[in-house]
Amino acid sequence: VQGSPRGVDVVAFDGDDTLWHSEHLFTEAQARMAELLAPYVERDELEARLRETERANLPLFGFGVKGFTLSLIEAAIDLSGGAIPARDIGELVALGKSMLDHPVELLDGAAEAVEALADHHPLVLVTKGDLVHQESKIARSGLAARFARIEIVTNKDAATYRRIIAATGTSPERFVMVGNSLKSEIEPVLAVGGHAIHVPYEHVSHHEHVADLTALQGRYHEVASLREVPAVVAQIAARSIDR
């Protein structure tokens, strides 16, 4: 065990694209939709309109595969001027179902990082999307038993993290969040005074987006792999005690 867990109470993980792959399923579905709509529309316009449809539907649908599939269908009908055959729309429904049914593929080092940390900290999983799909992915991930608490939420904003930190009986300075999204897992946690470990998905570095690193007093960390996370948590814990 590196360091002491005494300065850190709770370690929380994001699910999609932090512990298991997710984004590539959306990208692949969109590519298949582009093939189906090739007779009607250019790929660029399709992508722009799909994003627009998804954004407009977000307040009603929230995040997740079911809403994404309905947005695919809506955009396909619009973009084809109603000319797309029903069979092709049926293929979009089937595409959505195959996304929901897709095996859960853990990221490299996910199981090891969760195992190593679970021995010293209560772990929380904070994930966003369709309730039944997230529950099914958590069950199939094989990691569920390692989490003391599972939070499936509609929005990952500062208020959500404040509520979760309070519910776990800790305080922000003893809370560490691990995730791949600056917007959903890093910035709101830093905003409420917590620690955040950024694990960019597929080695895309975004750290230029984190404003004013000096003001964060070492609460922001970026690692290239989940394998580095236990050591960073241990450093945070040790440093907190020194103060």
Add this chain to the structure above:
Amino acid sequence: VQGSPRGVDVVAFDGDDTLWHSEHLFTEAQARMAELLAPYVERDELEARLRETERANLPLFGFGVKGFTLSLIEAAIDLSGGAIPARDIGELVALGKSMLDHPVELLDGAAEAVEALADHHPLVLVTKGDLVHQESKIARSGLAARFARIEIVTNKDAATYRRIIAATGTSPERFVMVGNSLKSEIEPVLAVGGHAIHVPYEHVSHHEHVADLTALQGRYHEVASLREVPAVVAQIAARSIDR
């Protein structure tokens, strides 16, 4: 105040068709789908196939409007042999969106029952369906502030109620569930040793389905209106103390 709350700790309510109307939106959507599909299929066959499609998709979609809408679309394509125009499928998507966006209409007496009980008991809302839709309905119901805890779940089985009872720090014999569905809110709560108040939706009585009432030792109650619920809770509380 009738009776004493001392024998009852927590009162839990179902949402859909207990506190607010929901089922009629599904019935109306299905009727519109039947109109669109009238050229292809008889109404009876449509209803049977839609139910079958919903049942087959339940493990992937869970309960809720988004999955229902995808099942409508899938069944419409199948039942029309792929002949349904894309525009009609677009109308099914729009139908789903209007269901999600529909104003929340409280049942008669819902606000009063919740108000009256919230003064004496921590209240829990236990509801099933799409996370974002349930959250939105709870917010728009105007009742959210009266609930100490809100549980949006994928399944209302005995294990779910056992977990909720434990999470509220009470025991089954001091827990009362109020709901309209024997399968989702009454039977599983009785099975774990709790009290259940059945408020049948639209005065359809189903009490013949509750097996072996004598074995329930007065833990099953049926009322015609939410207005009667506070008095029944008070009776349960008083009786528990007498024992």
